[in-house]
Amino acid sequence: MASDGIWVNDATSDEWYQKGMEYYRNKDYETAISYFDKALALDPNFESALNKKGIALYQMGQFNKSQSIFDKILTINPQNQEALKNWQAVLKVSSSSRDYVNTFSKEKRTTSIFLWVLIVVVIIFVLVIALLFFGI
Secondary structure (H helix, E strand, O other): OEEOOEEOOOOOHHHHHHHHHHHHHOOOHHHHHHHHHHHHHHOOOOHHHHHHHHHHHHHOOOHHHHHHHHHHHHHHOOOOHHHHHHHHHHHHHHHHHHHHHHHHHHHHHHHHHHHHHHHHHHHHHHHHHHHHHHOO
16 A cells, blocks of 8 residues: 555555545545546456446536446446446436437527517518608
């Protein structure tokens, strides 16, 4: 592990994970992920490190990467309830984001159509007024 705060190359996956957790608790997710990656380099199926990495990615708004991590955990261990809960949370946020984008796009199209109709009505109104006043 560490000697006087200096990490040596023979740190175990659990030691890298614990170091990552220090940064994770302080919401320094990028640094935490770098330590989780070191743990995962030693043990690619380290479910706790994968799970915390997935949550950190989620907190950073990287939903697709986060979901991939939870997919991997559930492939390793389909009974991992924490990973399943997190996977569902990511799916819900991703779906909500898509729904918001779709709703926004639909509202934008509706507003755009409304503006074009309003412009046409104003032009017709101006032409009618011009005809009445000037007998064009």
